[in-house]
Amino acid sequence: MPAPCASCGAPVRKRRRRYCEACLPQARKERGLRAIAIARKALAAQAAAGEDPRSASHTNAKRSAAIAEAHRQNREWRRAHGKAQGRDHAWFLREIAPKLEAFSLSELAEATGLSLAACSRFRAGARVPHPRHWEAIMRLTQKR
């Protein structure tokens, strides 16, 4: 004797099926929707866990906040100072960058508040730090 369909109670002809042929498409659709709902819940739980300092999303949020803050400070500096007179990237690379060899990355990082990675790039002459850092760097170079 065939088992009844879990939905309509009609006899199910195929073995191990819970639904009859008529109800199967709808049952599959509902199972799909349930799977989507479960996935959404899992994502929401992950997002809620974003408070966890171990989670990547927390680190990324902190990182993008730090980047946004640096950009804001750059804009503010630009508004207050305009273009530095006679001092441009070429000037920095010519006059300042060669003197930085004498300083450790941590000395540069302490003087500028920039990351060791950023200091490494501008000490190598691979990048020029934003002009708002130039004064601090010049103060440092005058110490030696």
Ligand SMILES: [Zn+2]
């Ligand atoms: Zn059915």
